[in-house]
Amino acid sequence: MTTDTTTKGATPGAPAPGETVLDARGVTMRFGGLTAVRNVNLTVNSGEIVGLIGPNGAGKTTFFNCLTGLYIPTEGEVRYKGNILPPKSFKVTAAGIARTFQNIRLFSNMTVLENVLVGRHTRTKEGLWSALLRGPGFHKAEAASRERAMELLEFIGLAGKAEHLARNLPYGEQRKLEIARALASEPGLLLLDEPTAGMNPQETRATEELVFAIRDKGIAVLVIEHDMRFIFNLCDRVAVLVQGEKLVEGDSETVQGDERVIAAYLGEPFEDAPGDEEVAEVEAAEAQAAAQADAVPGKENDR
Ligand SMILES: Nc1ncnc2c1ncn2[C@@H]1O[C@H](COP(=O)(O)OP(=O)(O)OP(=O)(O)O)[C@@H](O)[C@H]1O
Numbered sequence: 001m002t003t004d005t006t007t008k009g010a011t012p013g014a015p016a017p018g019e020t021v022l023d024a025r026g027v028t029m030r031f032g033g034l035t036a037v038r039n040v041n042l043t044v045n046s047g048e049i050v051g052l053i054g055p056n057g058a059g060k061t062t063f064f065n066c067l068t069g070l071y072i073p074t075e076g077e078v079r080y081k082g083n084i085l086p087p088k089s090f091k092v093t094a095a096g097i098a099r100t101f102q103n104i105r106l107f108s109n110m111t112v113l114e115n116v117l118v119g120r121h122t123r124t125k126e127g128l129w130s131a132l133l134r135g136p137g138f139h140k141a142e143a144a145s146r147e148r149a150m151e152l153l154e155f156i157g158l159a160g161k162a163e164h165l166a167r168n169l170p171y172g173e174q175r176k177l178e179i180a181r182a183l184a185s186e187p188g189l190l191l192l193d194e195p196t197a198g199m200n201p202q203e204t205r206a207t208e209e210l211v212f213a214i215r216d217k218g219i220a221v222l223v224i225e226h227d228m229r230f231i232f233n234l235c236d237r238v239a240v241l242v243q244g245e246k247l248v249e250g251d252s253e254t255v256q257g258d259e260r261v262i263a264a265y266l267g268e269p270f271e272d273a274p275g276d277e278e279v280a281e282v283e284a285a286e287a288q289a290a291a292q293a294d295a296v297p298g299k300e301n302d303r
Pocket residue numbers: 031034036054055056057058059060061062063
């Protein structure tokens with residue numbers, strides 16, 4: 001028998017407002033001697049867009065991989081709506097977490113529509129005999145899947161290109177298609193890994209609008225991004241990872257004003273940042289040098 005579990009008009013599994021959808025506790029990931037992620041706690045609530053930022057190599061993607069079953073954390077646990085996630089990516093997707101990747105991973109020789117249909121496989125249960133015999137149940141489910149896939153393409157603005165090959169889409173549209181494919185699994189939480197990488201400012205702005213629209217559909221979003229303007233425009237909360245550890249978490253203003261974050265991005269250890277005393281010393285030395293220059297004989301004649 002073939003069934004499509006989609007409830008039309010609603011987001012299946014959409015959480016009640018304010019509910020914690022993601023709860024990562026004490027997540028640590030080691031690769032041999034390297035600790036890529038160390039004891040990271042992070043929650044994402046329904047209705048929220050949360051940003052995850054940090055310098056290159058800070059452990060952001062590794063953390064995403066721990067959330068989505070690609071890696072089994074060395075320590076810690078990850079819960080989705082209160083349940084510990086199974087350590088297999090397809091089971092995590094079935095549970096309600098979908099993601100996109102830093103590098104586009106589309107089926108380039110399939111059409112736009114087919115790519116979205118692939119994303120629906122966790123939401124359809126197609127019996128072998130039903131598929132082989134192509135009975136009425138199969139056709140009904142297939143029609144429902146196509147209808148839902150077209151709705152999603154409409155939502156992201158690619159319905160007019162449903163029959164185009166994915167590889168023929170411009171770069172920005174390929175990134176959008178990845179998001180549509182992730183949405184096809186009807187997630188309650190969407191993880192976006194650098195969604196605006198390589199985009200021009202207009203495409204970035206459109207992606208910002210798209211993420212807001214996704215949030216408005218009741219889907220919580222956790223996003224990794226290097227584009228700070230995008231992050232601070234978009235996110236209700238931002239967590240900063242540095243060398244695998246969560247350094248700061250807060251709203252955009254808090255994070256932007258935190259000198260440890262600035263120091264981490266400039267690549268200098270926080271301890272070496274100049275304190276008030278050092279600043280006063282430098283100012284005194286500069287004042288003294290200026291006074292000495294003024295005292296040089298003949299200086300007055302120059303004026
Ligand atoms: N499979 C792996 N085996 C060994 N080391 C790894 C593996 N994956 C990641 N690392 C290391 O873990 C650290 C964190 O890498 P990760 O890709 O998570 O950082 P990132 O914050 O996503 O960086 P970027 O912003 O450049 O994408 C790096 O030192 C990286 O080399």
